[in-house]
Amino acid sequence: MLFIKTDNKGLVLLGLLACCLFALGQASDNTPDAKNAIPLRTHSLYIPYIDQELQNRWFDFGGDAVINTNKHVRLTHDRQSQSGWLWSRLPLTATNWQVEFEFKIDGSNPVLFGDGMAVWFTKQRAQTGPVFGFMDYFEGLGIFFDTYANSRQSHSFPYVMAMKGDGKTSYDLARDGKANELAGCEADIRGRQLPTKARISYFKDNYLELKLHYKDWDQWEPCFTLSNVSLPTVYYLGFTALTGEVSDNHDVISVATNNIVAPPQRMKHPENSMYYQHSSSSWSGLLFMLKLIATVVFIGILIMVYRVYINQSNKRF
Numbered sequence: 001m002l003f004i005k006t007d008n009k010g011l012v013l014l015g016l017l018a019c020c021l022f023a024l025g026q027a028s029d030n031t032p033d034a035k036n037a038i039p040l041r042t043h044s045l046y047i048p049y050i051d052q053e054l055q056n057r058w059f060d061f062g063g064d065a066v067i068n069t070n071k072h073v074r075l076t077h078d079r080q081s082q083s084g085w086l087w088s089r090l091p092l093t094a095t096n097w098q099v100e101f102e103f104k105i106d107g108s109n110p111v112l113f114g115d116g117m118a119v120w121f122t123k124q125r126a127q128t129g130p131v132f133g134f135m136d137y138f139e140g141l142g143i144f145f146d147t148y149a150n151s152r153q154s155h156s157f158p159y160v161m162a163m164k165g166d167g168k169t170s171y172d173l174a175r176d177g178k179a180n181e182l183a184g185c186e187a188d189i190r191g192r193q194l195p196t197k198a199r200i201s202y203f204k205d206n207y208l209e210l211k212l213h214y215k216d217w218d219q220w221e222p223c224f225t226l227s228n229v230s231l232p233t234v235y236y237l238g239f240t241a242l243t244g245e246v247s248d249n250h251d252v253i254s255v256a257t258n259n260i261v262a263p264p265q266r267m268k269h270p271e272n273s274m275y276y277q278h279s280s281s282s283w284s285g286l287l288f289m290l291k292l293i294a295t296v297v298f299i300g301i302l303i304m305v306y307r308v309y310i311n312q313s314n315k316r317f
């Protein structure tokens with residue numbers, strides 16, 4: 001038997017080490033792995049953004065948006081009254097998907113800046129308006145990266161929030177969209193040294209989740225999870241930004257969209273949507289680790305009993 005020559009303490013330590021390594025693997029965030037994710041070129045965008053004809057096959061850009069082929073799509077410059085957009089030409093038709101994009105919001109004024117930018121999953125596209133550069137009365141989902149407080153709020157700014165538009169409801173501009181906020185989080189995403197990124201994962205008839213990368217390398221902060229989000233039958237992916245009296249540079253650096261093949265386990269408590277996914281994965285990881293430790297200890301005890309039994313049998317004969 002393989003374990004007979006191994007010291008019992010060593011065996012238990014080895015088991016614990018293995019279980020720790022295994023649990024660490026379980027606790028990783030939900031980046032789709034290669035076999036579960038199919039890149040969608042039609043909704044992805046990278047340097048140099050445009051071809052020889054100064055076009056992009058899959059995206060349109062307009063308004064005040066300017067492309068720097070080495071760096072970014074600048075939706076607005078750090079100037080007053082700018083409005084720029086970047087829209088997919090084709091609707092996003094994948095059932096489950098993940099959109100991860102890198103962006104940068106920064107400007108010369110450290111005190112007064114704004115207004116912010118938005119990412120859209122809407123029936124309408126490529127229009128200019130007052131909602132972070134996009135039209136009001138949109139149909140679909142808007143996620144706003146609001147850097148300017150138009151009114152007093154209980155939270156700090158920048159504030160990231162989601163609104164579902166039904167085509168009849170106006171964005172509550174004077175109160176930073178408070179009247180129609182589905183979910184949101186405070187996130188200090190402006191003027192960061194390390195890359196600022198957002199990762200939106202959508203599983204049809206299940207949930208939509210937003211995580212943000214801005215605090216530390218490879219650290220994704222959960223912002224919100226929305227259950228049962230229904231998107232329009234046809235919807236486009238868009239990015240827009242707006243400046244008014246206050247201004248900032250609002251840049252999109254890259255967009256990586258994946259079709260996700262295997263949906264994760266269905267949410268069990270959609271009513272407690274905020275941060276549910278995050279805490280759930282932490283608890284299941286801990287539970288898994290405890291079960292593994294118990295199993296290893298049990299096997300260790302069995303081996304010790306077996307060795308005592310063998311020793312006593314040898315003495316008898």
Ligand SMILES: [Ca+2]
Binds near residue numbers: 146148
């Ligand atoms: Ca605002």
